[in-house]
């Protein structure tokens with residue numbers, strides 16, 4: 001499209017995409033403020049974008065996540081952007097509270113029917129909106145503020161929900177993302193399953209998801225490390241909230257820079273049976289990739305220094321710019337540098353509530369295995 005042909009339409013206008021034969025290809029939302037000009041809502045036969053469209057989008061997505069409630073999980077991603085026909089919008093459910101996160105101004109004009117569709121589900125009693133920094137200013141012009149409750153009673157604090165029958169509190173207004181990193185749920189369960197009798201180090205623990213699963217899985221001790229003090233406070237509260245299943249585990253916490261804390265632990269001669277390394281995305285732009293790879297490599301080396309012989313490494317990347325092949329290469333290079341090897345390898349991604357429908361949508365990779373040091 002040449003610059004001259006860009007329509008002068010407000011964000012959120014419906015945009016119809018035609019194929020080369022002038023046939024209907026897709027319908028989407030015009031996004032005047034983004035390099036992604038059209039957020040595709042629907043492909044195939046033409047369809048009206050009315051209340052019944054949004055009712056269908058919301059109920060189809062809920063059906064795909066139906067097995068989670070039955071497994072004791074009331075915190076899950078309900079609408080995962082493009083994969084659920086809502087590019088630029090995600091919806092996360094924490095029990096009765098749904099948090100809509102807007103990454104595009106195109107959604108302002110369509111919030112009412114989306115909220116109505118969510119509220120027709122009997123599990124929903126509140127809808128909260130969160131705004132990406134890039135849309136905050138434009139949102140104020142239409143009277144929307146970050147953390148506004150669009151439906152239901154005002155919030156009186158964090159919202160309690162279940163993950164695999166364990167209770168957690170999500171701070172849906174001031175917490176990171178929408179209040180919780182829902183995408184690691186399956187991996188947290190894996191770590192819990194490996195933890196019986198283990199001493200576990202949870203680096204970049206945030207609010208303690210991996211830590212609580214490890215303690216509930218029978219870890220003798222868990223050490224949670226994060227740079228954010230409020231996240232560590234929340235991890236301590238989560239541990240207490242589940243004390244019937246975590247009381248047998250000693251919980252230690254450190255607020256600090258992961259690189260420095262791991263180096264200090266190694267200098268003191270500490271060792272662990274499981275080390276979980278779940279850093280933030282170090283490569284949110286292409287030009288950050290090389291630096292990110294060096295940081296991941298350093299983290300692997302630090303983890304190897306702390307793991308017992310036969311101990312388990314769990315290392316994740318949540319950036320699609322450092323994907324499965326890159327993370328495996330990083331870990332293998334660090335193993336070679338330390339003269340160590342990895343057995344029982346596994347590579348894991350996100351759960352069923354984060355469906356992947358295009359290559360860049362696969363943003364979470366976790367590599368695990370048992371570390372064998374050179375004797």
Ligand SMILES: C[S@@+](CC[C@H](N)C(=O)[O-])C[C@H]1O[C@@H](n2cnc3c(N)ncnc32)[C@H](O)[C@@H]1O
Pocket residue numbers: 176180181184204205206207208209210225226227228231256257258259278279280281318
């Ligand atoms: C992807 S989140 C971790 C999610 C967490 N493992 C979970 O399951 O909920 C990344 C975390 O890294 C923390 N963080 C960022 N930079 C850090 C650093 N240099 N040292 C320690 N923690 C850091 C952030 O505060 C955030 O809580």
